[in-house]
Amino acid sequence: MGQRSMSSQFLQKARLGELDTLREIVQVVTPRNASVDLIDLLFNFITINGVPVLERSRHDLVSAAVAAARPTLCLRALWKIVNSSDRLKPDVKSALVQRIQDAGGDLFDWTRFCLQTGMLCISEDMLTQRPPSRLEQYLLQADLLTQLLQLDSGCFNALTSSCEFVQLFVELWTAKSEPQHGNHSSITYRMAFVGPSTICPILELASTVLSEEGSRDLLFSRFDSVKSCEAFCQAAVDRIRDDRENNTVPGWIQYFLALVAILTNLVRRSHLFRSQLTHLSYLTELCVATSRAMDVTPETKGTARDLCSGMMGIFALAMDRGSRQRLHRNWEHLHNGQFLQILFRAAAALEPEDRQVREHIISTVDSIGRATSSPKLFGGSTFGSPWPSLEAFKRYPTLLNAWKRLLFLQDRAREACRRLETRPSVFACDYQHCYRSVLKGHEMPKQCAGCSSVVYCSQKCQEHDWKDFHRNECLHANDLHSRLAHSKTIYDHDTRASHIALLEVIVSGMRSRDSAPSDHILTIDLDAAGDGSPEKVLVESLSDIRETCARHLPAYLQPRVVSLFEEYHGRNFPPNWRLIKGVFSPFTDNHKTIQLILLLKPVEDGHMGVYCIAQYQ
Ligand SMILES: [Zn+2]
Ligand SMILES: [Zn+2]
Numbered sequence: 001m002g003q004r005s006m007s008s009q010f011l012q013k014a015r016l017g018e019l020d021t022l023r024e025i026v027q028v029v030t031p032r033n034a035s036v037d038l039i040d041l042l043f044n045f046i047t048i049n050g051v052p053v054l055e056r057s058r059h060d061l062v063s064a065a066v067a068a069a070r071p072t073l074c075l076r077a078l079w080k081i082v083n084s085s086d087r088l089k090p091d092v093k094s095a096l097v098q099r100i101q102d103a104g105g106d107l108f109d110w111t112r113f114c115l116q117t118g119m120l121c122i123s124e125d126m127l128t129q130r131p132p133s134r135l136e137q138y139l140l141q142a143d144l145l146t147q148l149l150q151l152d153s154g155c156f157n158a159l160t161s162s163c164e165f166v167q168l169f170v171e172l173w174t175a176k177s178e179p180q181h182g183n184h185s186s187i188t189y190r191m192a193f194v195g196p197s198t199i200c201p202i203l204e205l206a207s208t209v210l211s212e213e214g215s216r217d218l219l220f221s222r223f224d225s226v227k228s229c230e231a232f233c234q235a236a237v238d239r240i241r242d243d244r245e246n247n248t249v250p251g252w253i254q255y256f257l258a259l260v261a262i263l264t265n266l267v268r269r270s271h272l273f274r275s276q277l278t279h280l281s282y283l284t285e286l287c288v289a290t291s292r293a294m295d296v297t298p299e300t301k302g303t304a305r306d307l308c309s310g311m312m313g314i315f316a317l318a319m320d321r322g323s324r325q326r327l328h329r330n331w332e333h334l335h336n337g338q339f340l341q342i343l344f345r346a347a348a349a350l351e352p353e354d355r356q357v358r359e360h361i362i363s364t365v366d367s368i369g370r371a372t373s374s375p376k377l378f379g380g381s382t383f384g385s386p387w388p389s390l391e392a393f394k395r396y397p398t399l400l401n402a403w404k405r406l407l408f409l410q411d412r413a414r415e416a417c418r419r420l421e422t423r424p425s426v427f428a429c430d431y432q433h434c435y436r437s438v439l440k441g442h443e444m445p446k447q448c449a450g451c452s453s454v455v456y457c458s459q460k461c462q463e464h465d466w467k468d469f470h471r472n473e474c475l476h477a478n479d480l481h482s483r484l485a486h487s488k489t490i491y492d493h494d495t496r497a498s499h500i501a502l503l504e505v506i507v508s509g510m511r512s513r514d515s516a517p518s519d520h521i522l523t524i525d526l527d528a529a530g531d532g533s534p535e536k537v538l539v540e541s542l543s544d545i546r547e548t549c550a551r552h553l554p555a556y557l558q559p560r561v562v563s564l565f566e567e568y569h570g571r572n573f574p575p576n577w578r579l580i581k582g583v584f585s586p587f588t589d590n591h592k593t594i595q596l597i598l599l600l601k602p603v604e605d606g607h608m609g610v611y612c613i614a615q616y617q
Contacts, residue, residue: 022074029081035092042077064117072121075110076122082144083126093151097158108165121141122137122141134175134177139201142191145169146204159215161214173232175191190239190242210266234280236266239259252293256310257309286314287336290307290346294307294346301351302351307349311339312361314334315339327377343365369402372413375498377495390403409534419505429457431464432560432567435574448462451475451481453481469563472556501609507607520541521542521545521568521580522539523540545581548595552595565579573599576602577602579600583596594615
């Protein structure tokens, strides 16, 4: 029957639903001999009975198998037609597209039914293994769906707006594979194919579903709680771990990059998926998989470049600036996966011609360096294991310098964290004209009961300050305090304390007293890092700073700031006190830089910030 269409007599017989005739159709049908009549016939059997609901008794399963006999045979014929559909005649193709637009739901539901029950909906001559493995069926099914998506734009739209299609995709994505050779009990194998020349068809399908607005919305609407997307996310993470066993195979890196792109899409588009994936420590898993790939992948040209691209993708995922806590946790996950060590190794293996990737790495390393200006977020974790010699970068001076800068900044951030932990238990009196410091434990400091934001060495100082300033501040300060407690993204006390500690470390490292005359103050701008230097240090005129304070600080703080500046200008403070300004980059999405005006007093081994006013602009 090969090239010619099937005779009308033959189709007439098939219309009666004779199983043998339908079986014969499965055997002889090709994209070439398919006709409009045949397409109609196949779809009639696929749509005539509803798809049985699974999860019932065994008896039901038997009757379901009977009900599925004809639709299953028709599916086999149909998927054969879809395979290499580029050879379809135009009228047959448009009939196929039309029926999929009208009744695609049944087609996908039956296919899902077959995958779940183990009934074959793919013709045996398309499967190479005897008996066909689940893995082979799932991969081929995903491939057929991808071919269907490419059939025609109308078909593409019908699929990506179909709930049943998305359900079928979820089945393909979440299904587990038979255990692979050996017993790797800790890993659940997913239907995933890593081969030298093709991307896993299930990954390819996932990329399409996630990149189209319609199907993505349908997918997300199926999951309405963190719990409900657990299985989907677990399947994604299992795919990363799965790779860990497979990543000696050529082609693994392309698979890995596709997976990173899919995860990026999930994390960026849905906070539920982001939470669930984070809960599963996907960033750590990605780092560990990369690290293993580097251990086993033979050095071939381009491998290091691809691995570096993957690492950049992972880093971009981690730099979630939406909230301080998330950023901190992501960073810990990267650290647990030894992100920096892996990046270092991958960068060292780059070829001279990989100039662009190298520049990308330099900018990443610089942004990690900038992030250490919030020591509480990034500086606390140690990047423990010994670094390979920086000699590896000798060939690339700009990369070498970036890495040296990072190591320097990390040391400094660590020092700031250490200071926070071992702070001498000294506090300074908050009354501006009092120069006393109090050693905790010796005298009880007097804290303002109204706002808890100021402390004094004595009741006398407290009374003076109340009269001069604090009576106008207390209510506002109390207000701010309760707002801080309830906000997740606002600049919190801990982060501010770590900023102060970092400024202390920087100032302690400066030799002479600030070179600024009394009408200027030293500004340490950590937001302007770059051009090879970790920060920008300049002097700014006091009147300029007063002006910006007048614009950005709340009115109740103005009298105190003005008085602080006047005391400084009039040289009324002891000569070893310093007034500085620190500028920090925003670490949340509000895009406002943080500016701190800090008064520093000398203590045992350096300086200590006693008076700090924060403003955003
Ligand atoms: Zn005092
Ligand atoms: Zn108060």
